[in-house]
Amino acid sequence: MSGWLTTRHIGVDTFANILIQQKPAAIPWMSRLLHEHEIKAVLELGTGSGAMTLLFGLHCPDKVVTADNKNILSLQTSALFRKLGITEFVIDIYENNNMRYLIDYISSKCACFENIHILVFCDNGNKHKDFELSRPYLKPGSLIVVDDCPEEFKPDTVDATGLKRLYKDELLADCRWSAWKITDNLNNEEDEKT
Ligand SMILES: C[S@@+](CC[C@H](N)C(=O)[O-])C[C@H]1O[C@@H](n2cnc3c(N)ncnc32)[C@H](O)[C@@H]1O
Numbered sequence: 001m002s003g004w005l006t007t008r009h010i011g012v013d014t015f016a017n018i019l020i021q022q023k024p025a026a027i028p029w030m031s032r033l034l035h036e037h038e039i040k041a042v043l044e045l046g047t048g049s050g051a052m053t054l055l056f057g058l059h060c061p062d063k064v065v066t067a068d069n070k071n072i073l074s075l076q077t078s079a080l081f082r083k084l085g086i087t088e089f090v091i092d093i094y095e096n097n098n099m100r101y102l103i104d105y106i107s108s109k110c111a112c113f114e115n116i117h118i119l120v121f122c123d124n125g126n127k128h129k130d131f132e133l134s135r136p137y138l139k140p141g142s143l144i145v146v147d148d149c150p151e152e153f154k155p156d157t158v159d160a161t162g163l164k165r166l167y168k169d170e171l172l173a174d175c176r177w178s179a180w181k182i183t184d185n186l187n188n189e190e191d192e193k194t
Pocket residue numbers: 020021022044045046047048049050051052053067068069070091092093094123124125126
């Protein structure tokens with residue numbers, strides 16, 4: 001564990017009294033990612049218990065969108081979501097054009113800001129699919145963070161064109177995440193117009 005993390009690691013498995021479906025190190029690591037990369041909005045794929053969503057909501061109030069195909073939120077968590085302006089969708093992310101819809105939705109929340117950086121947290125049923133579906137719509141400066149490496153997501157197999165892998169040496173190993181920064185557009189928008 002890095003020195004920075006050791007000093008901030010609080011060793012709990014709840015956040016806001018809600019069981020977190022992550023390693024305890026997730027809280028300081030995610031706070032660091034959001035802060036260092038000036039993230040102003042978050043799209044979470046896979047809400048689960050909603051504990052990480054609340055962390056996102058505290059960092060980016062009114063600019064968090066989360067989606068899950070089930071709603072297992074407690075009444076207390078739903079109330080906190082409302083207070084933090086978190087938008088929750090109960091949908092299958094892979095159906096229809098839902099990924100595009102979600103990215104457009106979070107982008108519309110940021111429409112009055114220029115060059116806003118979005119973080120997409122892939123913690124859903126199929127991490128490679130989350131990554132591949134979301135990546136084309138993200139602009140430079142935005143981040144993709146993927147959970148459950150290396151079992152469910154193999155960072156070394158990713159086509160890293162237009163991407164920079166972050167913290168590779170530290171690997172975010174305490175959390176089993178890999179993190180990627182968009183460095184170049186894939187120009188999908190242009191392709192779609194032509
Ligand atoms: C590990 S949990 C998410 C945990 C949460 N992000 C956290 O860190 O606390 C994964 C969630 O993905 C949801 N999920 C799986 N497949 C899905 C799909 N196709 N569409 C939407 N949600 C899905 C599951 O219902 C489950 O709640």
